[in-house]
Amino acid sequence: KIPETTIARLSSYLRVLDELGRMGFDNTASYQLAEELDINDSQVRKDLSLFGQFGKPGMGYETTKLKREIQKILGLTRKWKVALIGVGNLGSALLAYKGFKRQGFYIVAVFDNDPKKIGKKWAGIVIHDITQLKPIIRKERTEIGIITVPAPAAQEVANLLTKAGIKAILNFAPARISVPKDVRLSNVDLSLKLENLSFFLSRRGR
Amino acid sequence: KIPETTIARLSSYLRVLDELGRMGFDNTASYQLAEELDINDSQVRKDLSLFGQFGKPGMGYETTKLKREIQKILGLTRKWKVALIGVGNLGSALLAYKGFKRQGFYIVAVFDNDPKKIGKKWAGIVIHDITQLKPIIRKERTEIGIITVPAPAAQEVANLLTKAGIKAILNFAPARISVPKDVRLSNVDLSLKLENLSFFLSRRGR
Numbered sequence: 001k002i003p004e005t006t007i008a009r010l011s012s013y014l015r016v017l018d019e020l021g022r023m024g025f026d027n028t029a030s031y032q033l034a035e036e037l038d039i040n041d042s043q044v045r046k047d048l049s050l051f052g053q054f055g056k057p058g059m060g061y062e063t064t065k066l067k068r069e070i071q072k073i074l075g076l077t078r079k080w081k082v083a084l085i086g087v088g089n090l091g092s093a094l095l096a097y098k099g100f101k102r103q104g105f106y107i108v109a110v111f112d113n114d115p116k117k118i119g120k121k122w123a124g125i126v127i128h129d130i131t132q133l134k135p136i137i138r139k140e141r142t143e144i145g146i147i148t149v150p151a152p153a154a155q156e157v158a159n160l161l162t163k164a165g166i167k168a169i170l171n172f173a174p175a176r177i178s179v180p181k182d183v184r185l186s187n188v189d190l191s192l193k194l195e196n197l198s199f200f201l202s203r204r205g206r
Numbered sequence: 207k208i209p210e211t212t213i214a215r216l217s218s219y220l221r222v223l224d225e226l227g228r229m230g231f232d233n234t235a236s237y238q239l240a241e242e243l244d245i246n247d248s249q250v251r252k253d254l255s256l257f258g259q260f261g262k263p264g265m266g267y268e269t270t271k272l273k274r275e276i277q278k279i280l281g282l283t284r285k286w287k288v289a290l291i292g293v294g295n296l297g298s299a300l301l302a303y304k305g306f307k308r309q310g311f312y313i314v315a316v317f318d319n320d321p322k323k324i325g326k327k328w329a330g331i332v333i334h335d336i337t338q339l340k341p342i343i344r345k346e347r348t349e350i351g352i353i354t355v356p357a358p359a360a361q362e363v364a365n366l367l368t369k370a371g372i373k374a375i376l377n378f379a380p381a382r383i384s385v386p387k388d389v390r391l392s393n394v395d396l397s398l399k400l401e402n403l404s405f406f407l408s409r410r411g412r
């Protein structure tokens with residue numbers, strides 16, 4: 001079972017490799033990835049060794065080859081269709097964000113329950129009625145769901161998503177939601193990011 | 207030097223302790239925190255030992271006491287004033303999000319450069335002209351800056367923030383920005399969250 005932190009580091013290695021590739025580095029040493037991310041060289045090599053034998057001892061890794069390997073591990077060598085529920089401020093921002101497409105994630109279906117929004121277009125996509133979730137998700141063959149509705153609606157939306165066959169959910173609502181055992185749930189809480197800053201600021205004061 | 211992952215785990219321990227406290231657990235064992243977060247018991251104890259001697263061997267920790275200790279470590283026993291720049295979709299969503307206040311982070315000043323937005327009120331707060339950043343940040347004594355402007359504007363906004371005395375920045379724009387050595391910069395990239403899901407989905411297929 002691969003730890004969450006390892007998966008997150010793999011995503012970070014990918015971004016560093018991307019940049020190193022653009023800067024002309026055909027080969028990458030583990031210490032370069034380590035330095036860029038402020039982690040131990042041994043951690044990088046330990047992470048990569050979990051998935052196979054990449055690179056040659058003393059020779060480092062071929063940049064594009066390692067990048068490709070990590071993309072495979074993270075499932076990024078294909079496109080993923082995403083459904084988003086709750087086209088409010090946050091949902092609209094995510095819908096317009098180009099960073100997701102860059103990694104192969106395409107928001108192809110969006111839903112809301114506000115009659116003023118249903119049927120309207122946003123960022124080139126029509127907003128569907130949430131009551132049509134199951135047939136549209138099946139027709140579009142989306143595999144990932146993003147929840148950006150208010151907290152009280154989050155669990156019912158998660159239920160609709162899992163009943164429609166979605167096996168992976170990214171939840172932004174500040175609500176503890178439960179999903180079936182075979183569904184992967186990831187919760188986003190941006191206050192964690194602010195706490196990382198307050199940790200730093202409060203130590204700085206000494 | 208405390209690793210980033212440790213700081214993130216401390217925030218997670220806090221949330222678990224909060225819940226355990228609400229459920230009536232006056233005492234908490236490290237394995238309870240470990241189980242809830244799907245990490246090793248030893249990792250929990252290792253993290254906490256970095257900051258002091260909490261709890262008694264074999265007795266666990268007093269829930270409210272440990273919660274208080276972690277809040278101190280993370281700088282959460284006081285309020286923090288936050289400035290936000292870029293009141294678009296994402297900025298508006300963050301402005302309305304109550305989760306930040308719950309941890310003591312108050313967005314007290316927001317800025318934009320769009321004449322249609324400047325002077326208007328959003329979520330009870332007036333949108334200031336970005337050209338007034340320095341005097342307002344000084345007057346409000348904000349210590350944290352949030353950047354939610356488009357990528358091309360991110361660096362110039364970061365420069366304005368650091369020149370105004372801000373020492374901690376949370377950046378959402380997909381741009382690599384540089385800050386002075388004594389400024390803490392945290393970047394948010396939500397596609398990392400989606401990659402955690404695609405990792406899971408692509409392995410599931412086998």
Ligand SMILES: NC(=O)c1ccc[n+]([C@@H]2O[C@H](COP(=O)([O-])OP(=O)(O)OC[C@H]3O[C@@H](n4cnc5c(N)ncnc54)[C@H](O)[C@@H]3O)[C@@H](O)[C@H]2O)c1
Binds near residue numbers: 111153171191302
């Ligand atoms: N995780 C974080 O760090 C973070 C940050 C900001 C916002 N949020 C959360 O994200 C969510 C969205 O925030 P926002 O500012 O965009 O809110 P919003 O009110 O602007 O948008 C919510 C949208 O969901 C729709 N909706 C409500 N109930 C629905 C239902 N049952 N089915 C379908 N659609 C429904 C609404 O019509 C609206 O369009 C909130 O839960 C908020 O607390 C989280």
Ligand SMILES: NC(=O)c1ccc[n+]([C@@H]2O[C@H](COP(=O)([O-])OP(=O)(O)OC[C@H]3O[C@@H](n4cnc5c(N)ncnc54)[C@H](O)[C@@H]3O)[C@@H](O)[C@H]2O)c1
Binds near residue numbers: 099294295297356357
């Ligand atoms: N990190 C992530 O995962 C993630 C997710 C969604 C959006 N984003 C990013 O967040 C940013 C905001 O996204 P959005 O959808 O809210 O965009 P938006 O266009 O709706 O909002 C941008 C706001 O910034 C203002 N602005 C532009 N230049 C400015 C300047 N120089 N000074 C002050 N204000 C200025 C605009 O007037 C507007 O109000 C973008 O960079 C986007 O790529 C990141």
